[in-house]
Amino acid sequence: MSQTSAGTEGNASYGRKPFKRSASHFADRITADGRDGWPVEAGRYRLVVSRACPWASRVLVSRRLLGLEEALSLAVTDPIQDDRSWRFTLDPDGRDPVLGIRFLHEAYDARESDYPGGVSVPAIVDVPSGKLVTNDYQRITLDLATEWTELHRPGAPDLYPEARREEIDEVVEGVYRDVNNGVYRAGFASDQQEYEQAYEGVFRRLGWVSERLRGQRYLVGDTITEADIRLFTTLVRFDAVYHGHFKCNRYKLTEDPVLWGYVRDLYQTPGFGDTVDFDHIKRHYYEVHTGINPTGIVPVGPDLSGWLTPHGREELGGRPFGDGTPPGPPPAGEEIPAVGRP
Numbered sequence: 001m002s003q004t005s006a007g008t009e010g011n012a013s014y015g016r017k018p019f020k021r022s023a024s025h026f027a028d029r030i031t032a033d034g035r036d037g038w039p040v041e042a043g044r045y046r047l048v049v050s051r052a053c054p055w056a057s058r059v060l061v062s063r064r065l066l067g068l069e070e071a072l073s074l075a076v077t078d079p080i081q082d083d084r085s086w087r088f089t090l091d092p093d094g095r096d097p098v099l100g101i102r103f104l105h106e107a108y109d110a111r112e113s114d115y116p117g118g119v120s121v122p123a124i125v126d127v128p129s130g131k132l133v134t135n136d137y138q139r140i141t142l143d144l145a146t147e148w149t150e151l152h153r154p155g156a157p158d159l160y161p162e163a164r165r166e167e168i169d170e171v172v173e174g175v176y177r178d179v180n181n182g183v184y185r186a187g188f189a190s191d192q193q194e195y196e197q198a199y200e201g202v203f204r205r206l207g208w209v210s211e212r213l214r215g216q217r218y219l220v221g222d223t224i225t226e227a228d229i230r231l232f233t234t235l236v237r238f239d240a241v242y243h244g245h246f247k248c249n250r251y252k253l254t255e256d257p258v259l260w261g262y263v264r265d266l267y268q269t270p271g272f273g274d275t276v277d278f279d280h281i282k283r284h285y286y287e288v289h290t291g292i293n294p295t296g297i298v299p300v301g302p303d304l305s306g307w308l309t310p311h312g313r314e315e316l317g318g319r320p321f322g323d324g325t326p327p328g329p330p331p332a333g334e335e336i337p338a339v340g341r342p
Contacts, residue, residue: 025117026108027136030124031147038126038133040148042071045133046098048107048123050086051277051336052079052284054180054233055137056122061229062141064271065321067153069331072144073098077121079280080287085119099125107132141226155325160226168220171227178205180234187246187292195247203250210258217265217318224320228266235263236276239302241285245292254306264306265313267339270326277336278304307339 030038030045038045047063049056063072075096077086086104088096095102107125108115111132123135134140145159160168178201186202189195209231212219219227234242238253254260267273286298320326330336 025115026111026132026134027139028134029136029139029143029147030133031143032150040151042151043073044127046073046075046096046125046127048075048077048086048096048104048121048125050077050079050121050284051275051280053121054237055120057233057236057275058137058141058229059122059144060275061232061272062144062159062226064275064327064330065159065224065229066144066148066156067327068144068148068151069334071148071151072124073127074334075099077104079284086121098127099130101130106130141229145226153327155321157224157321157324159224159229161221161223164220164225168225168227171219172230174205175209175227175231175234178202179209180230183234183238183242183246183248186248187242187289199248199250202248206256206259210256213258213262215316217262217313217316218320222318223322224266224269232263232266232272235259236267237281240278240282244299245285245289252302254302261311261313264309264311267307268311269320270328273307273339274330274336276339278339279337304339 028036028038030036030040032040034040047059049060051057051060060074063069063074075088075098076090078089081087084103084105088094088102088104091097099107101107103119104121104123105119107123107130108119110130120135120137122137122140124133124140125131126133142160182198182202182205185198186195189198209219216222218224219231235253238248242248243252253263267276282298286293287296290296
């Protein structure tokens with residue numbers, strides 16, 4: 001597998017064979033007791049993301065909501081990969097100022113020099129050794145919520161409440177299969193039947209989600225949880241890339257009043273929209289996926305001005321942060337241009 005075949009969201013293979021996402025190879029966990037050799041420690045680790053990637057965006061949202069910005073530093077890659085993988089060309093001299101590397105694959109190589117797989121984000125790197133710790137995109141956010149609690153900000157929400165975990169797990173399993181991963185199965189389908197099966201799964205699940213959210217503000221309970229974070233990072237990309245680029249075009253999100261209201265509600269909640277960079281998202285998908293878009297032309301639309309319009313979801317009640325409080329503004333250097341501006 002080439003270093004760029006991991007795409008935007010964890011290890012995956014694209015091409016003429018049916019789309020397949022493999023399990024994360026580096027699945028060590030950073031825990032309070034350090035049982036995998038990686039104890040939670042403020043300042044020790046660096047989170048590497050692409051703002052284009054929905055799986056990395058989950059971690060960005062969780063990190064903001066939990067107030068872990070000072071404890072877990074952030075490296076943002078160029079949204080455009082080359083054959084040497086994710087690169088730090090957004091930083092001075094094209095080198096990450098903390099890790100001192102030009103390409104994320106250098107941290108992978110430091111961990112396992114003969115690793116045969118792709119280089120994916122999100123990734124957490126041990127700063128002292130320069131070694132990759134984990135690229136387990138399914139586990140990282142859960143551990144931030146449950147293992148990093150000593151470093152959470154005062155008023156941080158409980159994103160994976162113990163009493164709701166069984167329901168959250170059930171909801172996110174279906175959302176992952178049919179929506180998060182389903183849009184990729186449709187977009188990278190190798191034949192018509194494969195595409196149509198994935199397409200039907202996407203919209204069947206979106207219909208189920210829409211009906212569920214018709215009478216409740218959030219997916220599970222009356223507060224924001226891991227389930228909302230995982231759905232949001234796909235929905236926020238839907239009209240901009242998945243509708244056209246991945247041929248998931250039965251309808252746009254803006255054409256479903258419930259889903260459009262729900263995703264705007266989250267987007268306008270501190271910690272969500274202030275992590276979204278539509279420019280990075282569009283440029284990555286349309287410029288990197290040359291098998292789908294060989295010209296590399298990035299569409300001008302859709303119009304983004306509607307993201308900040310009233311959504312009316314407050315009428316359903318709910319307490320976004322439970323008994324907690326919203327996060328403060330993004331740290332200096334992590335701000336995203338306001339939606340709708342170039």
